[in-house]
Amino acid sequence: MTKKKSWAVGIDLGGTKIEIVQMDREGTLGQRRRVSTEASRGPGEVKKRLAEAVRTFVARVGSPPAGIGIGVAGLVDPARGIVKLGPNLGWRDVSLKEDLEKVLNLPVIVANDVRAATRGEWLFGAGKGLQDFVCVFVGTGIGGGIVSAGRLLSGAGGNAGEIGHMMMEVDGPPCACGNRGCWEALASGRAIGEQAQALIRQDPRQAQEILEAANGRAENVTAEAVAAAYKRGSWGATMLVDRVALVLIAGIVTLVNVLNPARCLLGGGVMDGFPDLIGKIQEGVRERALPPALENLEILPAELGSKAPVMGAASLVFQDTEKA
């Protein structure tokens, strides 16, 4: 990509790191940079670091960008460019667009990170050219986005797509959102870690291989330890993963029956860590969803991995009339 061409800054603002990329209208990536967020120093400091990083980045590219698109983990008001609730950042009602536009003198667009990732997959990945599809990202939490009739759904307040908070169990375990039985309280990476820790307390024998994978320290047991034990054929890990698969199937059946997408894309750390999960999900959804909803349906892995949010965020600069 030439430096002269129109380009955008794409940013993925996470709780621990800030990813910055250069991207052109066609999705070709140029320079990339990563800085630490240092969220603990508060929103003011993070915004300062972010502005400084963008300034350096633009100087390195050598030509001014058309604008800046930022994906943020949390609830966002895209119209006002405000982060209403960013649990990983510890933010509540932080104005991002206005402040950054002032100091950088460039248009800034703020979007939810998984909605941005959905946009990335839609324009440049496994959702290319589709009118109706759903992205499901199973990581620490569960997030996603919905494209229907060729539009990324935003809802009345810009927060459509909070699929991690579908209620899958009326009396289920508590969720970080304050409710109970949410999808991400049952089937996210965090939930897998919590379920493994509970298994260690309740049935240490079955959980032995999981515990070993975390070097015998129960408090260090996460989804990664479960994945390692699962690979070795641990019965406890297998039971746990089979249950998680069933809950993932249930949530995807809900999305498929309600939205009738042509494709359901699955991505995120849990999908990567448990490679046979996608096969289980494909089979389970085929057994359980309504036949007419299955007629046009493909369940496939997302393609862009960790590049999806930055690419989607950057693309907002070129199509800023559309909500995301």
Add this chain to the structure above:
Amino acid sequence: MTKKKSWAVGIDLGGTKIEIVQMDREGTLGQRRRVSTEASRGPGEVKKRLAEAVRTFVARVGSPPAGIGIGVAGLVDPARGIVKLGPNLGWRDVSLKEDLEKVLNLPVIVANDVRAATRGEWLFGAGKGLQDFVCVFVGTGIGGGIVSAGRLLSGAGGNAGEIGHMMMEVDGPPCACGNRGCWEALASGRAIGEQAQALIRQDPRQAQEILEAANGRAENVTAEAVAAAYKRGSWGATMLVDRVALVLIAGIVTLVNVLNPARCLLGGGVMDGFPDLIGKIQEGVRERALPPALENLEILPAELGSKAPVMGAASLVFQDTEKA
């Protein structure tokens, strides 16, 4: 409404009766007629009765309509005008549009009945003028429709909106669709009747007032008997209704979190039969949904009652470029 004005035939084709109305572009209703479906005589006979009823109806109005819109309970292919699966009619892959257009020589549009009802509420009822709202009809089953960014969602195959088949309980009771734990297997009128019958078997003392409301015949116990016992303060009925309310709340929380609508409209026989249900749902959703999803949300009763499907179906004639 004058006979000279452009008008449409709106039809609600149900398992037991066929409702036919005359409606103009503004939603003003004229003549109405109801005939029995006699579904047991097979699709050919039903189509013949339907065509004959429309012919008589048009003759009575005295001027030819612009077209015919038909809402059918079941899974429909709106593009081809086929009823893919009509459980109440006992139909599978019945061509309705082509056959009726041939014999009646008028344009025919076929839609799912609850999607048509959503359209009715959208154009003429409690959803008037909204860009983002959801209709939930809790009757024998649970159905609905989703309007997002000013469009009634259809999905890749025309079957979006099957909210009755959201999975609310991974190991829940079997549903007529072949899956388990669907919303309508837990919280529809049919489910309420089944739960009451199970209560009669398991705990006759608690179910006594429900049984009395059905004149002592367990096999006659339906949601109506539960409603009657509930009004009298029966403890068994109260427990049962409280649980159903919780499941209805959970499903609406899912829809609200995923779609972020400005309004959620509730209608159908169960909502009418248990008048305090809407208050419980309003309260429960407010406690459990994500705060940003609640910011713009109103939960209100649907307005058009049984007229919603016929009015929505008739309106398709005037806006037949849009899918429904």
